[in-house]
Amino acid sequence: MTINPALPIKFSRTHRLQWEEAQQKDVILYPEGMVELNQSSAEILKLCDGTRNLAEIVSELEQKFSTSGLTNDVTAFLEVALHNGWINQN
């Protein structure tokens, strides 16, 4: 599965992304499961709100963290996320 660069990316409405105080980390919750996220993964997913496409997410992250060259890493992570059903592009 690959990310379509033209379409906006949206976090799945059948999963929930939330901060867990006890674990001091963001997690994805879904039936029978939980994925613990590191900070960069969580930052990427929080931008998947259905208004931004891949390039816009990358540019927003690069601005926020005053860096560049994030395209490959972000794309690779979003492909994993798409494969796992955490995000969609419909």
Added chain:
Amino acid sequence: MAGSIKTKITPPRWLLAELTYACPLQCPYCSNPIDYAKYQSELSTEDWKRVLTQARKMGAVQLGFSGGEPLTRKDLAELVKHARDLGYYSNLITSGYGLTEERIIQLKEAGLDHIQVSIQASTQELNDHIAGTASFEHKKEVARLVKKHGYPMVLCVVIHRENIHQMPEILAMAEELGADYLELANTQYYGWAHANRDLLLPTKEQFEKAEAIAQAFKETVAGKMKIYYVVPDFYEDRPKACMNGWGTTFLTIAPDGVSLPCHSARELPGLDCPNVKDYSVEEIWNESKAFNFFRGVEWMKEPCRSCDEKEKDFGGCHCQAYLLTGDMYNADPVCSKSPEHGVIQEAIDSAARSALSVNEKPLIFRNSKNSRLLS
């Protein structure tokens, strides 16, 4: 005997709230204790809210509302709302019996995250026979309504000798109903399933054939439907890492408030499982005898004690060790290293003889009358 104080205690992550033992179904593999009819009292709404609050504070996040049939609790939506306000990810584990569209909407508004509907077979005749209640068409309708109202739809089918031949039709039914998750749960032989084991345990050939069909199907629905396959541990040679380790992750609260490290632990002798009416969840989790009983590895006997896999499966399942060897400190006899491993083959042989017998005894259905007779 209790676990070593050196064992680091991790907080609970999963809370199973068994709201009631009342159930309109009579499934002969029910995971409730055989003697459930003895336990008539149920926690009040306020008790449950306090328990949810305390467990959430410790870090529990996955919450299952189970039973019995949790829909029989009139305060279900109120408890769901309380759970949502606390930040739980909550699951209703239901037979679907009595679930109306109105209630599905009401629970969604209260903040329920998903609904797991159990179906007993792919045909009305077998479903209604196993469930002991005419419920097949209604269950399928409920599954469609769950989908329609935007919940992830989890279909659960418990697999045993009576329905294992229906595997292809069960998978087709899950696809037709649009299941997002399909739980194919090979029966685990505790409680009622233990009592009915001769009639429920499939042969190795039946199991392998069904598993091959399910695995092939898994490929075809990858990305659309996620399949959870619960293996029948009688055909494994290493035990399951039961509950991810005793008192590490899972907390079950029975209808009367008794707290259990696993939902079958009520069958184990001498644990003195504490009640949430007497102690806080934190006291129970951290300090009670029951939750410390099998924490860590100090409790182990041979062959577990010197086994290099002891940190992987924690000696397996204590309930299984108790039921099949009479001693809960023994290694789970599923393990081929267990000196008692032969009891597993005996059980398999006994079930095979029963299947061929012309006078096969009938299934014992899970109901209050049978519960009182057997306890």
